[in-house]
Amino acid sequence: MPDPSPPRPTVPELFLIFARIGLTSFGGGLSGWMLREFVQSRRWMGEEEFLNGLAISQALPGVNVTNLAIWIGYHLRGRAGAIAGVLGIIVPAAVLIVLIAALFAALAQYDLTHVALDGAAAAAVGMSLFMGVTVARRVPRRALPLAIMAATFLMVGILHWPLVWVVLGMGSLSIAATFARLRTADA
Amino acid sequence: MPSLLWSLVVVFAPLSLVTIGGGQSAVADIHRQVVDVHHWMTQAQFIDAFAISRMAPGPGSLLVTLIGWHVAGFWGALVATIAIFAPTAGLIYAVAHLWSRYRGARWLTAIESGLRPVAAGMILAAVYVLLQALDGGWVARGLAVASTAALMLTRVSPPALIAAGAALFVAWHAAATV
Numbered sequence: 180m181p182d183p184s185p186p187r188p189t190v191p192e193l194f195l196i197f198a199r200i201g202l203t204s205f206g207g208g209l210s211g212w213m214l215r216e217f218v219q220s221r222r223w224m225g226e227e228e229f230l231n232g233l234a235i236s237q238a239l240p241g242v243n244v245t246n247l248a249i250w251i252g253y254h255l256r257g258r259a260g261a262i263a264g265v266l267g268i269i270v271p272a273a274v275l276i277v278l279i280a281a282l283f284a285a286l287a288q289y290d291l292t293h294v295a296l297d298g299a300a301a302a303a304v305g306m307s308l309f310m311g312v313t314v315a316r317r318v319p320r321r322a323l324p325l326a327i328m329a330a331t332f333l334m335v336g337i338l339h340w341p342l343v344w345v346v347l348g349m350g351s352l353s354i355a356a357t358f359a360r361l362r363t364a365d366a
Numbered sequence: 367m368p369s370l371l372w373s374l375v376v377v378f379a380p381l382s383l384v385t386i387g388g389g390q391s392a393v394a395d396i397h398r399q400v401v402d403v404h405h406w407m408t409q410a411q412f413i414d415a416f417a418i419s420r421m422a423p424g425p426g427s428l429l430v431t432l433i434g435w436h437v438a439g440f441w442g443a444l445v446a447t448i449a450i451f452a453p454t455a456g457l458i459y460a461v462a463h464l465w466s467r468y469r470g471a472r473w474l475t476a477i478e479s480g481l482r483p484v485a486a487g488m489i490l491a492a493v494y495v496l497l498q499a500l501d502g503g504w505v506a507r508g509l510a511v512a513s514t515a516a517l518m519l520t521r522v523s524p525p526a527l528i529a530a531g532a533a534l535f536v537a538w539h540a541a542a543t544v
Contacts, residue, residue, distance in 0.1 A: 201423065201425070202423050202424065203423055203524070203528070204424065204524070209425070211517070211524075212524045215517070215523075215524060220521075230482065230485075231465075231478045232462075233485060234478065234481035234482055234484070234485040235458070235461060235462075235481070236458065237481075237484075237485050237488055237489075238481055238484070239454065239457060239458055239461065240382070240454050240457070242425045242426075242427045242450075242451065242454070244425050245425055245427075245451055245454070245455060245458075246454065246458040249458045249462065250458060250462050253459065253463070254462070254466070258459075261459055261462065265451070265455050268424070269425065269428075271424075272422070272423055272424025272425065273428055273431045273443070273447050275422065275423065275424065276419065276422045276424060276428045276431055276432060277431065277432070277435050279418055279421075279422045280415070280418050280432055280435070291536060291539070293501075294535050294536055294539040295532040295533075295535060295536050296421055296532070297500070297502045297506060297535055298502070298509065298531040298532040298533070298534055298535025298538075299528045299531050299532040299535075300421075300501075300506075300531075301500055301505075301506040301507070301509040301513070301531055301535070302509060302510070302513040302527050302528045302530065302531025303528060304493065304496045304497060304510040305509070305510040305511065305512065305516075305517065305527070305531075306513065306517065306524060307489065307492060307493045307496060308510060308511070308514040309513075309514045309517040309518060310489055311486065311489040311492075312514065312518070314482065314485055314486040314489055315486040315489075315490065317482060317486075318482055318483045318486050319479070319482075324482070324483040325483070327483040327484060327487065328483040328484070328486045328487040328490075329487065331483065331484050331486075331487025331488055331491065332487040332490050332491045332494070335487065335488055335491035335492075336490065336491030336492070336494040336495055337491075337494075345484075346488070349483075349484045349487070350480070350481055350484050353480040353481065353483055353484055354476050354477050354480030354481065355476075356480065357475075357479050357480035358472070358473065358476035358480070361472055361475060361476055362472070365472070
């Protein structure tokens, strides 16, 4: 069931917000943007709940941002919200990319186009870093979770190991350790 | 035409389920299928489509929308887009449903907190890779860090920030060429 917390967006509102995020997110970092929009500005979701969705979206196959849009939509408005989320993030952006492809030849001859895009991309990477810092701050300050975070960073960022195996390996290790710890705490 | 549309589904729907961590992992295989196996695009056409999908807003996997458009026009774009997104959309929907049903169960809490360090490591790794790939050297990296600080310390909206980044680079470029 969706969250019972009082202020909730309507389904068309959700569609429009996701469409705006999909259409204005140059160079990635969409999840940072969603954190800003749904958790910090509008307070429709708790940070905890958002970060759970983010972790699941990344662990499951599929495009993170699409997964996350479905997750957020479902939590705020059930099935209709999930549909509004996925259509909002994909359809307007899909139409736009075809238009851009058609116009690209004309734009590509101006040097300044590339310079502006480089600047936009740099600011967009800042968006991803903001997301990374927010998630890293919520990692428990204990040896094992911190070691798992560092090891994942090393394997993916520096060693370029296949993501599937890293997520399966580190994910199951981390989940098993957490499960064992919770059970000891309860006993 | 129907058989062409069907080939788009056969190529992209299975790829949907192996893209873990944001679609980038599948690009190598999309390239192999589209250029080497099916000859739908030349190498140069594929690189152009890839560059556009990186620059354009929206999910990076819209690359397949461009491929579908190139192969079979409107219906090609529609079918390719559905093929790459629908299988995983169904999967995450099912998981979101189960999640709210079993909220608070111990195994669920273990998955939630267990995945967090992995997610943090993955995002930071993606940032690290992106920072190295940015055009514009230390100016671009400085701008990325400055925009992170702006997001953490102020209530600036992302579109304003991206526009400011583009404007700063244009100004910097103008100043450097004068």
